[in-house]
Amino acid sequence: MTTDIPTKTRSRWVELVEIIEDARRRYYLHDKPTISDTEYDKCFNELLDIESKFPMLKSLDSPTQSVGGARSEMFEPVTHLSRMYSLDNVFDDQELKTWLDRIDKDLGQTPHYLGELKIDGLAVDIVYRNGLLSSVATRGDGTVGEDVTYNAQFIPSIPRALTGKPPSLLEVRGEVFFELAQFDQINSELEKSSKTEFANPRNAAAGTLRQRVDRREEEVAKAQANSKSSEKRLATLRTELDDAITILQKLRLTVHGIGAVDGAKLASQSESYQLLKDCGLPVSSHYQVGMDPIKFVTYWQEHRHDVEHEIDGVVIKVDNFELQRKLGETARAPRWAIAFKYPPEVVTTKLLDIKVSVGRTGRITPFAHMQPVKVAGSTVEMATLHNEQEVIRKGILIGDTVYLRKAGDVIPEIIGAVESLRDGSEKKFVMPIVCPSCKTNILAVKDADVDLRCPNAKSCxxxxxxxxxxxxxxxxxxxxxxxxxxxxxxxxxxxxxxxxxxxxxxxxxxxxxxxxxxxxxxxxxxxxxxxxxxxxxxxxxxxKTRPLWRILVALSIRHVGPTVAQTLAKEFSSLQSIISASGQQLASIDGVGEIIAESISEWFSIDWHQDIVKKWQGAGVSLEQTAPKLLSDHLTGISVVITGSMPGYSRDGANEAVTSRGGKVSSSVSKKTDFVIVGANPGSKFDKAQELGVPVLDADGFAVLLESGPSAARSHLGLS
Ligand SMILES: [Zn+2]
Missing domain, CATH: 1.10.150.20 (5' to 3' exonuclease, C-terminal subdomain)
Structure with a gap:
């Protein structure tokens, strides 16, 4: 192997890396491109070529080794430079003391601790190269996350360029979140525009960061280019895009750790926080070094609502890196850090009334109407009580003061009554006998049903x-x-x-x-x-042009949700052929069965249901299965697995390239797999393919497969 790299080659390598990094940055940050896509690919291939001749150039700094290896798209998988561990949890002082004792024993000394708040947000991994923002990804499974760089560029507290003397490579860990005041404002605006509100600030942050701003921008651009699109539509699209960006801009970042780093010597967690601060990254003002862990936990449990954001606990870390290394980590979590989780918040409020609601299928559900109260980040005034038995089981009376919490931090739930506060004016809940909406008598459809229903499906x-x-x-x-x-x-x-x-x-x-x-x-x-x-x-x-299975779901046939509907749509080419199918035919389909078949036949036999189908058809709703356009059929019967990102394709694009030629894309490798297509940064599927002896194709091989079919691809690999 050549070990000496000619100076000319080395400087060309540096030049190419700079061109590529710059192009990527502009692409991510939506700046004007300096080079065309073709030029970019040419530079990238030249770089790959140089590195195949001089593998020692393939350092961590090379764009060939970084995120995706090719320009990645929103939500494409991103492999973190170093793994993002989760934290082990303790739930009370005793558990924390046990943990602290073990640290003392393992280290033979009591270390300095760093304590910080556990923000209830969305964990992200941010990479800076040469001081410039390179990528932002969600935590994912800790090894591979989703690329959200494009959306992250709109978040003001994520700097595009670092200040001071940043290391050449810096992988930062942090939490993206909404301040409570922002969260309340967002929810009240969602309510005003009759959209579904977020259950808690964490869901709001995740939902916001995962919006398809890129698609909205594409839609605006398309509408602008199309002279036929109306001003109104363009204005609507623009407003939607602006709204999406405005809410992104309200997100905040706090950083709390470092992953891979090149070009900085750091001795402790607190030293790294100083570096992060010097780089202009937002470090929480609530962290403390050298404090007493127990006192820290107790203080913040009492003051958890004094912070501008939601917290679900605190984190205690051993400060010194050398000691951290000594303690090491388990398969899941580091041994040198622990999260103290505060118990879910339980509040009390007045149960003003128990009313009932009528669902889509006529089901009558009692729900609690309470004095509005703040719990786990949002104001709650209603909670479902599921059915009459549940009200009895909880032993609650109208007028009671009740304990309320959010199950899983999301769903408001009444735990029970504060019986000591009763004054005798409380009233028992009585299930109504008529539907509150249409006054039809309600009944149990089947004798054994717990649920009561309003039978007036047609006009309730x-x-x-x-x-x-x-x-x-x-x-x-x-x-x-x-x-x-x-x-x-x-x-x-x-x-x-x-x-x-x-x-x-x-x-x-x-x-x-x-x-x-x-x-x-x-x-x-x-x-x-x-x-x-x-x-x-x-x-x-x-x-009107949505696929057949969605139309089926929209009809609200009992037991026919998305999964059953997709099964049906695969078997039948049109709604008409489903209507004409016999009960036996339907029941024999895998995943349908007798009960569902009966429910389908029954639904279509009712005259006003038939009227719905007729009118939808008359209005131009497509009730046929629109078969995907086949470009060719030379992959018929071929099953492939795609792993890693393919240059020139999005994830969906690569799949479609296969299915549009009659092939099938599976998610896992088995002996039945004909080919495994391997892009940049392949995952474990590549290893599995090798283990099972399944032929592996790279980008070139993939092109051959698409162009000329499986036998050409096999001979491309030198297989017969
Ligand atoms: Zn009714």
Missing amino acids: PAQLIERLFYIGSRQALDIEGLGSKAAAALINEGILKNEADLFDLTEASLIGSEFFTKAVSAGSKSNQINMAGEKLLSQLEIA
Whole structure:
């Protein structure tokens, strides 16, 4: 092997690395590109070429070894430079003392500790190269996360360039979160625009960081380029994009650790925090060094609500790196750090009333109406009580003071009553005998049913609203303009009698509606529909072309959710052929069975259900299976697994390249796999392929497979 690298080669290598890093940065940060995609690929290939001749150049600093190895897309997998461990937890002082004693014993001394708050946000891994932002990824499984660099560029507290004298490579760990004040504001705005609110600040942070801002930008660009697209649509798209960016800008970052680092000598956790501060990275102002761990835990348990963000505990770390190394880590977590988790917050509030709601399938569910109270980050005034038995089991009376918490920090749950506070005025809950919405007598559909239902599926307003809302939901037709408030307006204002006429809605039918018409001045209405109306109409058009399985889900047939619907859509080419299928035919399908088959046959036998199908068809809703366009069929019967990122393809793009030629893409390697396609940074699937002797194709081999089929790909590998 050559060991001497000619000076010319070395300087060309440096030059190429700079060009590529710069291009990547601009790409990620949405700056103007300096080189074209072709030039980029040429430089990258030249770099690969040099490194294959001089492997010692393949250092950690080379772009060929970094994130993805190729320009990655939003949510593409990113392998962290060093693993992100989770932390072990303790839940009380005694457990913490046991942990501290073990540290003393293992080290033969009591170390200095660093204590910090455990922010309830979303963990991220950020890489800076030569002081410039290179990538941001979610934690994922600790080894591989998702690329969120594109969205992260909008978060002001994530600097694009570091200050001071940053090390040449710096991998930083931190938490992205919303301050409580921001969170409350976001939720109140979501409520105003009739969107679903976030359950807690952590969910809000995760949801916000995972928005497809890139797609929204593409949509705006497309609409701008298309002379036919209306001003209105362009304006709507622009507003949506602006909203998405505005909320991203409200996210904050706090950093609390370092992963891989090159070009800095650090002796302790606290020293690394000083470096992070000097680099201009946001370090929490609440950390402390050399404190008493027990006192630290107790102090913050009492003051957890004095911080601007939600915390779910504190973290205690051994400060000195040498001692950290001595303690090492388990397979899951470091031995030198521990998280003290505070118990889920339990609050008390007044149970004002128990009412019942009517679900999509007519199910009557009692729910608690309480004095609004703040718990685990958000204000709660309602909690489901599931059914009558549950109310009895909890032993709660209307007028009681009740204990309330959030199960899993998300779902409000009444634990029980504070019986000592009763004054005799409390009342027992009595399940109503008629539906609160349509006054039909409610009943148990089957004798053994715990649940009671309103049998008036055809015209019970509450059920109609829930069904419409479900049609618009993500699992069904994904109609953004059809949220709960829009659904309620359509039924309550008499615009729709039921879902049959949904796709016949026009501007004219929405005019005059309280919800869908622009207000001119207080009290009076214009004759123009507002943004909610426009959105609904344009989204309904798109929904008409959704795949067959989504239409099936939208019909609200009992037991037919997304999974069953997809199974049915695979077996049948159209809704008509499902309707014509016999019960026996349906029942014999794997994953359907008799009960579901019966439910399907029964649904289609009802006249007003048939009317829904007829009217949807008349309005242009596609009830056929639209077969994916086949480019060729030379991969028919071939099963492949794709791992790592393929240059020139997004993850979906690479899959589609295979399926559009008749092939199948699987997620795991087995003996039945014909080829494993390996891109940059392949995972364990590559090892599995080798183990099973499955042929492995690189990018070139993949191109051969797509172009000329499996036998050409085999001979490309020198196999017969
Ligand atoms: Zn009813």
